[in-house]
Amino acid sequence: MEDNECRDGGKKVRLAIMELANMISVPMSLTAAIRLHVPDAIWQGGANTPLSASQILTRILPSGGGDAENLQRILRLLTSYGVFSEHREFGGERKYSLTEIGKSLVTDAEGLSYAPYVLQHHQDALMSAWPLVHEAVLDPTIEPFVKVHGEPAYSYYGKKPEMNGLMRKAMSGVSVPFMTSVLDGYDGFKGVKRLVDVGGSAGDCLRMILQKHPFICEGVNFDLPEVVAEAPSIPGVTHFGGDMFKSIPAADAIFMKVHHF
Numbered sequence: 001m002e003d004n005e006c007r008d009g010g011k012k013v014r015l016a017i018m019e020l021a022n023m024i025s026v027p028m029s030l031t032a033a034i035r036l037h038v039p040d041a042i043w044q045g046g047a048n049t050p051l052s053a054s055q056i057l058t059r060i061l062p063s064g065g066g067d068a069e070n071l072q073r074i075l076r077l078l079t080s081y082g083v084f085s086e087h088r089e090f091g092g093e094r095k096y097s098l099t100e101i102g103k104s105l106v107t108d109a110e111g112l113s114y115a116p117y118v119l120q121h122h123q124d125a126l127m128s129a130w131p132l133v134h135e136a137v138l139d140p141t142i143e144p145f146v147k148v149h150g151e152p153a154y155s156y157y158g159k160k161p162e163m164n165g166l167m168r169k170a171m172s173g174v175s176v177p178f179m180t181s182v183l184d185g186y187d188g189f190k191g192v193k194r195l196v197d198v199g200g201s202a203g204d205c206l207r208m209i210l211q212k213h214p215f216i217c218e219g220v221n222f223d224l225p226e227v228v229a230e231a232p233s234i235p236g237v238t239h240f241g242g243d244m245f246k247s248i249p250a251a252d253a254i255f256m257k258v259h260h261f
């Protein structure tokens with residue numbers, strides 16, 4: 001233990017371990033704020049006017065009801081993690097606006113945001129696998145999700161249209177802003193006529209690549225059959241269903257984007 005940690009009687013350590021022990025309150029509060037549409041209620045087309053918990057409640061429940069005290073607890077917790085800013089004039093009510101992080105949860109003109117990504121990570125089916133993470137160390141032959149649900153996540157998703165839909169929306173919300181900045185600086189597509197995106201989900205990455213580089217004649221969006229079956233039609237893009245571990249369509253170049261932490 002460092003000297004200064006000894007001098008404060010271990011207070012920092014005790015606080016740190018308690019914060020870690022209660023960490024689940026952070027993603028769960030974030031999920032709650034999204035489910036209650038709090039970011040959109042504050043944003044109001046760009047106003048982002050600081051509002052009290054009861055003012056927010058009136059916007060999310062126009063016909064009344066709800067508990068402003070509990071909403072305020074969620075807002076305060078997320079304020080300490082940089083999602084909201086708290087405004088308080090001396091002796092006045094606490095009011096909340098969105099920080100830059102909070103703004104990423106606001107639904108844009110295309111219906112996208114990072115909110116579906118947060119929700120997708122905290123669906124019941126995924127949450128129920130987390131308590132078995134230690135078993136992945138003891139026995140790595142079966143992943144926790146398979147132990148709980150009897151099959152891997154993507155085949156499970158394939159049988160649940162609402163989970164597949166949320167996954168596609170989550171990927172669009174994350175990938176559109178990401179690809180905007182990638183395409184600003186990357187010019188590695190020169191000479192490519194036919195491009196296949198492996199695991200391309202709804203096809204947003206290909207749509208953006210083809211818009212930026214019209215010399216690419218054909219984009220092939222390759223993903224699981226259940227995923228491409230619901231993908232929107234995109235000019236110049238063919239959706240192709242299959243399993244990448246068996247074979248992938250031929251092309252001049254393969255594009256593959258995954259999310260790392």
Ligand SMILES: C[S@@+](CC[C@H](N)C(=O)[O-])C[C@H]1O[C@@H](n2cnc3c(N)ncnc32)[C@H](O)[C@@H]1O
Nearest residue numbers: 154171175199200201223224227242243244257
């Ligand atoms: C993390 S998402 C990435 C989506 C997209 N590339 C993006 O960045 O927005 C992984 C994608 O791989 C797809 N996938 C998973 N297993 C696959 C398989 N065996 N064959 C083809 N696609 C698969 C999933 O359906 C999902 O759309």
